[in-house]
Amino acid sequence: DQQVKQNSPSLSVQEGRISILNCDYTNSMFDYFLWYKKYPAEGPTFLISISSIKDKNEDGRFTVFLNKSAKHLSLHIVPSQPGDSAVYFCAARRGSQGNLIFGKGTKLSVKP
Amino acid sequence: EADIYQTPRYLVIGTGKKITLECSQTMGHDKMYWYQQDPGMELHLIHYSYGVNSTEKGDLSSESTVSRIRTEHFPLTLESARPSHTSQYLCASSLAQFNEKLFFGSGTQLSVL
Numbered sequence: 001d002q003q004v005k006q007n008s009p010s011l012s013v014q015e016g017r018i019s020i021l022n023c024d025y026t027n028s029m030f031d032y033f034l035w036y037k038k039y040p041a042e043g044p045t046f047l048i049s050i051s052s053i054k055d056k057n058e059d060g061r062f063t064v065f066l067n068k069s070a071k072h073l074s075l076h077i078v079p080s081q082p083g084d085s086a087v088y089f090c091a092a093r094r095g096s097q098g099n100l101i102f103g104k105g106t107k108l109s110v111k112p
Numbered sequence: 113e114a115d116i117y118q119t120p121r122y123l124v125i126g127t128g129k130k131i132t133l134e135c136s137q138t139m140g141h142d143k144m145y146w147y148q149q150d151p152g153m154e155l156h157l158i159h160y161s162y163g164v165n166s167t168e169k170g171d172l173s174s175e176s177t178v179s180r181i182r183t184e185h186f187p188l189t190l191e192s193a194r195p196s197h198t199s200q201y202l203c204a205s206s207l208a209q210f211n212e213k214l215f216f217g218s219g220t221q222l223s224v225l
Binding site: 002004009032034036041042043044045046049089091093099100101102103104105 | 116118121145147152153154155156157160170171202203204212213214215216217218219
């Protein structure tokens with residue numbers, strides 16, 4: 001049973017516009033959420049994270065929003081650039097020693 | 113930039129062969145992990161280690177085995193490869209107290225014929 005769900009396998013956005021990637025989770029015990037970015041033939045790289053005590057975290061062009069009541073988080077990329085084209089994985093952790101649980105990823109294509 | 117290395121990058125091998133996927137990190141990280149990923153699917157944790165002489169099974173059952181004799185080295189072994197083992201294998205490491213910030217290697221794409 002999937003605990004972290006990314007229901008959109010792909011997303012296409014025009015350069016300069018906003019990209020919004022969504023993630024839903026089922027386990028209310030998750031206390032930390034992360035986004036990883038993966039280029040083809042490379043390993044995932046950490047992008048941004050958010051603790052469950054916050055509802056927003058911003059880092060440059062990347063902002064993550066957390067809605068605990070809806071068990072939903074989203075990653076906003078503004079403005080989108082062609083170099084952002086990659087697969088984005090949402091991940092969640094339960095407790096300080098918990099291992100990460102990943103979603104299936106969303107492939108973002110940013111068109112020039 | 114992460115200093116975690118996996119070899120080989122690609123491996124095509126016949127059924128029944130024994131294989132070892134290598135993973136090394138030079139960051140002195142305590143925790144190391146092996147994930148398995150098929151295209152369009154989640155990364156599944158198959159093994160992890162808290163440190164030297166520690167190995168634990170992950171969420172996904174796997175026929176592979178691991179060892180952690182040195183901090184920097186965490187190899188994964190399949191005694192008898194089968195086509196069902198075809199997948200991408202990703203190694204990662206983290207500081208124990210920041211176990212959510214994983215550093216991944218580039219992965220090994222394994223194909224078993």
